[in-house]
Amino acid sequence: xxxxxxxxxxxxxxxxxxxxxxxxxxxxxxxxxxxxxxxxxxxxxxxxxxxxxxxxxxxxxxxxxxxxxxxxxxxxxxxxxxxxxxxxxxxxxxxxxxxxxxxxxxxxxxxxxxxxxxxxxxxxxxxxxxxxxxxxxxxxxxxxxxxxxxxxxxxxxxxxxxxxxxxxxxxxxxxxxxxxxxxxxxxxxxxxxxxxxxxxxxxxxxxxxxxxxxxxxxxxxxxxxxxxxxxxxxxxxxxxxxxxxxxxxxxxxxxxxxxxxxxxxxxxxxxxxxxxxxxxxxxxxxxxxxxxxxxxxxxxxxxxxxxxxxxxxxxxxxxxxxxxxxxxxxxxxxxxxxxxxxxxxxxxxxxxxxxxxxxxxxxxxxxxxxxxxxxxxxxxxxxxxxxxxxxxxxxxxxxxxxxxxxxxxxxxxxxxxxxxxxxxxxxxxxxxxxxxxxxxxxxxxxxxxxxxxxxxxxxxxxxxxxxxxxxxxxxxxxxxxxxxxxxxxxxxxxxxxxxxxxxxxxxxxxxxxxxxxxxxxxxxxxxxxxxxxxxxxxxxxxxxxxxxxxxxxxxxxxxxxxxxxxxxxxxxxxxxxxxxxxxxxxxxxxxxxxxxxxxxxxxxxxxxxxxxxxxxxxxxxxxxxxxxxxx
Amino acid sequence: xxxxxxxxxxxxxxxxxxxxxxxxxxxxxxxxxxxxxxxxxxxxxxxxxxxxxxxxxxxxxxxxxxxxxxxxxxxxxxxxxxxxxxxxxxxxxxxxxxxxxxxxxxxxxxxxxxxxxxxxxxxxxxxxxxxxxxxxxxxxxxxxxxxxxxxxxxxxxxxxxxxxxxxxxxxxxxxxxxxxxxxxxxxxxxxxxxxxxxxxxxxxxxxxxxxxxxxxxxxxxxxxxxxxxxxxxxxxxxxxxxxxxxxxxxxxxxxxxxxxxxxxxxxxxxxxxxxxxxxxxxxxxxxxxxxxxxxxxxxxxxxxxx
Numbered sequence: 001x002x003x004x005x006x007x008x009x010x011x012x013x014x015x016x017x018x019x020x021x022x023x024x025x026x027x028x029x030x031x032x033x034x035x036x037x038x039x040x041x042x043x044x045x046x047x048x049x050x051x052x053x054x055x056x057x058x059x060x061x062x063x064x065x066x067x068x069x070x071x072x073x074x075x076x077x078x079x080x081x082x083x084x085x086x087x088x089x090x091x092x093x094x095x096x097x098x099x100x101x102x103x104x105x106x107x108x109x110x111x112x113x114x115x116x117x118x119x120x121x122x123x124x125x126x127x128x129x130x131x132x133x134x135x136x137x138x139x140x141x142x143x144x145x146x147x148x149x150x151x152x153x154x155x156x157x158x159x160x161x162x163x164x165x166x167x168x169x170x171x172x173x174x175x176x177x178x179x180x181x182x183x184x185x186x187x188x189x190x191x192x193x194x195x196x197x198x199x200x201x202x203x204x205x206x207x208x209x210x211x212x213x214x215x216x217x218x219x220x221x222x223x224x225x226x227x228x229x230x231x232x233x234x235x236x237x238x239x240x241x242x243x244x245x246x247x248x249x250x251x252x253x254x255x256x257x258x259x260x261x262x263x264x265x266x267x268x269x270x271x272x273x274x275x276x277x278x279x280x281x282x283x284x285x286x287x288x289x290x291x292x293x294x295x296x297x298x299x300x301x302x303x304x305x306x307x308x309x310x311x312x313x314x315x316x317x318x319x320x321x322x323x324x325x326x327x328x329x330x331x332x333x334x335x336x337x338x339x340x341x342x343x344x345x346x347x348x349x350x351x352x353x354x355x356x357x358x359x360x361x362x363x364x365x366x367x368x369x370x371x372x373x374x375x376x377x378x379x380x381x382x383x384x385x386x387x388x389x390x391x392x393x394x395x396x397x398x399x400x401x402x403x404x405x406x407x408x409x410x411x412x413x414x415x416x417x418x419x420x421x422x423x424x425x426x427x428x429x430x431x432x433x434x435x436x437x438x439x440x441x442x443x444x445x446x447x448x449x450x451x452x453x454x455x456x457x458x459x460x461x462x463x464x465x466x467x468x469x470x471x472x473x474x475x476x477x478x479x480x481x482x483x484x485x486x487x488x489x490x491x492x493x494x495x496x497x498x499x500x501x502x503x504x505x506x507x508x509x510x511x512x513x514x515x516x517x518x519x520x521x522x523x524x525x526x527x528x529x530x531x532x533x534x535x536x537x538x539x540x541x542x543x544x545x546x547x548x549x550x551x552x553x554x555x556x557x558x559x560x561x562x563x564x565x566x567x568x569x570x571x572x573x574x575x576x577x578x579x580x581x582x583x584x585x586x587x588x589x590x591x592x593x594x595x596x597x598x599x600x601x602x603x604x605x606x607x608x609x610x611x612x613x614x615x616x617x618x619x620x621x622x623x624x625x626x627x628x629x630x631x
Numbered sequence: 632x633x634x635x636x637x638x639x640x641x642x643x644x645x646x647x648x649x650x651x652x653x654x655x656x657x658x659x660x661x662x663x664x665x666x667x668x669x670x671x672x673x674x675x676x677x678x679x680x681x682x683x684x685x686x687x688x689x690x691x692x693x694x695x696x697x698x699x700x701x702x703x704x705x706x707x708x709x710x711x712x713x714x715x716x717x718x719x720x721x722x723x724x725x726x727x728x729x730x731x732x733x734x735x736x737x738x739x740x741x742x743x744x745x746x747x748x749x750x751x752x753x754x755x756x757x758x759x760x761x762x763x764x765x766x767x768x769x770x771x772x773x774x775x776x777x778x779x780x781x782x783x784x785x786x787x788x789x790x791x792x793x794x795x796x797x798x799x800x801x802x803x804x805x806x807x808x809x810x811x812x813x814x815x816x817x818x819x820x821x822x823x824x825x826x827x828x829x830x831x832x833x834x835x836x837x838x839x840x841x842x843x844x845x846x847x848x849x850x851x852x853x854x855x856x857x858x859x860x861x862x863x864x865x866x867x868x869x870x871x872x873x874x875x876x877x878x879x880x881x882x883x884x885x886x887x888x889x890x891x892x893x894x895x896x897x898x899x900x901x902x903x904x905x906x907x908x909x910x911x912x913x914x915x916x917x918x919x920x921x922x923x924x925x926x927x928x929x930x931x932x933x934x935x936x937x
Contacts, residue, residue: 344689344749346691346693347691357693361739364735364739365735366732366735366736367729367732367733368736372732376725376728376729376732380725380785383779383785384785386776386779387779387785391933394933395933398776401776402772402773405768405769405771405772406768406769408735408768409764409766409768410765412735412738412739412742412764412765413761413762413765415739416739416742416757416761417761419743419746420742420743420746420747420754420757421746424746424747424749425689425746425748425749425754426689426749490723490724490725490726491725493721493723494723494725494728494729497707497710497721497726497729500707500710501703501704501733504703504707505699505703508699508703508853509696509699511849512695512849512850512853515680515849516684516849519681519682519683519684519848519849520683520684521683521684521685522683522685522686523685523686523688524685524688525687525688525689526688526689526748526750527687527748528750529750529844534751536749539749539750539751539754540746540751540754540755540757540758544754544755544758545754545757545758545761546758547758548758548762549761549762549765
């Protein structure tokens, strides 16, 4: 049974990948209508370049994470793996349906299927209470969002007279309605995507799930919110200007907030989950400036902005997938994800370590890796926005540039912290010599993802042209070769410089190697500045590494350190802990939902448990309906 | 073209360490000493090139690779910058982003290389470097926004030349504010007083020096030379903007540029002589000050209209 589900997953994703690439290369959308009419809509699926781009992302990640997952779960000693694989397959199919659906009802149906199947994937370790709670929170958050989406699509359908996306796109939406729809979309899709402050489920669900599920969750599922927003922009087309401002603001807040929260985390997967929020912020910045360009009829800004957002969707999927998978490999070997307990793993888990390094360099947007390509696009879109758009856009894109720069610096600090603490130096508490590198089944998918990071970073042409094709679909413009040249040619020169960099580095390295042959090379312990008995526990911890930054932003984050005071000349053992306050969870949603709960508790009076009384309720209600009908 | 590139790279590669000598001489002058010879930095680097390496047993290849990558990034980034009349050998739309990201790459590798040793001192330095560079990068981007707005371009060499320096009379205040905040970033990025003291003797208070505590021989030579080139290139950006050489012949422009570089080194020397290093928790305030200056600069540009 397992093998059937497993091969079906692989087959489905390969087929999906092939058709997505087919559409992206030829640029000809495919459509399929099943005559079968569903209530309110029709079974209409189609792949346009936008769908194809997301389809590609989904299938690549599901394929690789699926192979990894097979190896990851093999010796977990848990029964019911079949159910897990079945839900994994269901999640894949429903995601594919989601991005190909060309009908609102079908879209919402697929949306719901994605939510349900992800829920079952998240609660794999359902014997733990934290996991069950995280799953529950996910379910509530997802459905709160879905509620807004139903409202949004019904309003759209009512105005356009059809639930079919093609028909909707023909209708023209008045500005007020477009604004209302935008807000509903921002909330509905934003919960799934994890805009701050709607992100509360994200940092709980990602660490709770098994690593390959966290990978697809972060790489693919949360991107569906972005897909939804893009589809919405494609359909409605004309928005009031404040919508672009809201998108840019959401991008800045989520981006900077996400990375700051990430810096305050001590658990590796939770940290990565917050980084997903940061990257969603970067994507949203691209989307926002693209929308602004579209509103002001500037094709260049629109195309570069959207292409940057799309490219970052793919890139983030790849490097975040890689990071989650390699974090999973660390957790599997060491049985802990606490950053401050680990250390020196690069020597004992070389594959995992080096692949994590590739992922880290990519996520920081550093040159040679794929993150740089998409961040370069988003930066460029914001600068072009400054040059080409009106005054208020200038202020927003300028702020966006500063925010993006801050995100880059903070992300670099954060990943220096994680990589340094987990993989470099010496182990802080474990005996590393006992560790075993993960099996080939786990290593190969990670290596492929790492390869994609480098491929996109050094040969970006293919993915950029795919992203441009999808971007021109969103902006509803035809992509002229001249425009494509303006967008791509500077990037290719930049890549040329990267190759020069590689060459120069290689030469410098060779010189050193040659010199090392005739000069003495010694190995000795690390210089302890005169202290003769250093231990591994004296190393700088990840928490201390991040402390100065967190202290600067302590008022925003509610950062605090407990129990750092030592007393007396020979102090006893002291406990120290630092933490950041999850403001939106603890200060907004928990009180709000608490209020709802106490309100509902008051309504319990009407629940007395007698069937007769309930019958009376039904009777009274029917009576009211009758009265309403007559009046 | 070919000779131009050789001349360009050659100038940067040969003259960079001289700046360190000028700074040291200035400081010595203020202290009433003779100080080390002007070419001391060259001697130091040459000395290091003849020395062997000691590698910590804790370290991995990252520790050995970081210095080479660091030097390579600053050398390659220098081809994007014009030297007065000598045009930048390579320039393209958006090269400025690559320019900044190169320094990010070098910094990231230096930080993880220092964490590679497992030394608590180097961890401390790495942590500080991460914080300061985060803030410095933000200010740097604000300065770039000013230049981009004034020139309407996203190409480093055009942002620095041409339109920019001819519009001094229009945008003088913006240039001054930008120059001031950029100067602070320059001091922070190149580990100079008041942010960091390259000549301090206490590991506990160092930032950049403590990160490279375990490097020796060729690696240290690469690092030392790399930081000299970095000072030259980042300083060159400022000199290109602030020293007006518009309308002169190319060779004169280059001469004026090099004169400006000497002035810049003297300026850094004066700052180092007159100021003490700031307490570590004060450094963010300095950088935030630079941020505010740059922000006012942006506002000035916006109010004048672009």
